[in-house]
Amino acid sequence: MAIPKLQSYTLPSAQDVPLNKVSWTFEPQRAALLIHDMQDYFLNFWGDDSPMMDKVVANIAALRQFCKQQNIPVYYTAQPSTQSDEDRALLNDMWGPGLTRSPQQQKVVAALAPDESDTMLVKWRYSAFHRSPLEQMLKETGRDQLIITGVYAHIGCMTTAIDAFMRDIKPFMVADALADFSRDEHLMALKFVAGRAGRVVMTEELLPLPGSKAALRALILPLLDESDQPLDDENLIDYGLDSVRMMALAARWRKAHQDIDFVMLAKNPTIDAWWALLSREVK
Incomplete structure (x- = not known):
C-alpha cells in the first residue's frame, strides 16, 4: 500500500x-x-x-x-x-x-x-x-x-x-x-x-547553452541523419545536419551570445568549433 x-x-x-x-x-x-x-x-x-x-x-x-x-x-x-x-x-x-x-x-x-x-x-x-x-x-x-x-x-x-x-x-x-x-x-x-x-x-x-562539450554532443546527435557519430572535429553537415536545424540552434544560442548567427555556425560546423564559441564568457 x-x-x-x-x-x-x-x-x-x-x-x-x-x-x-x-x-x-x-x-x-x-x-x-x-x-x-x-x-x-x-x-x-x-x-x-x-x-x-x-x-x-x-x-x-x-x-x-x-x-x-x-x-x-x-x-x-x-x-x-x-x-x-x-x-x-x-x-x-x-x-x-x-x-x-x-x-x-x-x-x-x-x-x-x-x-x-x-x-x-x-x-x-x-x-x-x-x-x-x-x-x-x-x-x-x-x-x-x-x-x-x-x-x-x-x-x-x-x-x-x-x-x-x-x-x-x-x-x-x-x-x-x-x-x-x-x-x-x-x-x-x-x-x-x-x-x-x-x-x-x-x-x-x-537551457540556452549546453553546460559542457559532452552536453553539446548530446544535443547535436539527435539532429543528425547518419547512424555513425562524428568526431569532435568532423563536419556535422556531412552527417546530415541541415540548414534549418542549424538556424534554430543559432537563434537559441544568440540569447546568450548575440554575435552568433547561422553564418558563424556554418563557417566551421564541428563540435570543437561550436564549443569554443559557446564556452566563451557570457557578457
Whole structure:
C-alpha cells in the first residue's frame, strides 16, 4: 500500500524521448517552472546515495537558476506534514498515511530550497492544480507554458501535465528532470504526454547553452541523419545536419551570445568549433 523501496535506473537520454505530436516552441516570457513534490520524504525512498537522484536534482537546479535569470516564476508543490482523514481521503486507501507519519521529512530537499520569490502550493491530490491557485496565478501573469519537473513522473507529474493541457496551458515534461518508481513507468509517462497532452524535452533543450562539450554532443546527435557519430572535429553537415536545424540552434544560442548567427555556425560546423564559441564568457 505504501510507496515501495525504490531502485535507481538509467535516466532517459535524448534518444529515449518519444516522438512529440506537437512542436510547441518554448518561450521563456510565457513560461513558469513547476518543481513537483521534491520533498525529503519522497526522495528518501531511493536512499541517501542515489547518483540518479543527484542528477535529477542537479538538472532541476540548473533549470531553476535559468528561470531566475529569465524572470520565469517558480512554483513548488509540497504535501503538508499534517493531513486529516477528510483531506487525505482516498489517498489513504491507495498509499496509506504517507507523509503524515514522517512530518520531519516535509521540507523540500536542501539543494532546491525555495526562496522568498518562489510560490509554494499545498499539494492535496495528484494534480498540482487541485485545490490550488496555480491556474489563476499563471493566467494573471500571462503564463501559458508550464515546465514540469520532479516526482513521480507517472503519477503527479503526468496528471498535472494532463490537467494543464485541459486548461489550455502547454506542459513541457522534462525527461531527465523527473524520477519515477521504475524506468518503464518513467518512459510510459513520457510516451503518454508526448502523444496526448504535451511536449517532452530534455533539460539541455530548455537551457540556452549546453553546460559542457559532452552536453553539446548530446544535443547535436539527435539532429543528425547518419547512424555513425562524428568526431569532435568532423563536419556535422556531412552527417546530415541541415540548414534549418542549424538556424534554430543559432537563434537559441544568440540569447546568450548575440554575435552568433547561422553564418558563424556554418563557417566551421564541428563540435570543437561550436564549443569554443559557446564556452566563451557570457557578457
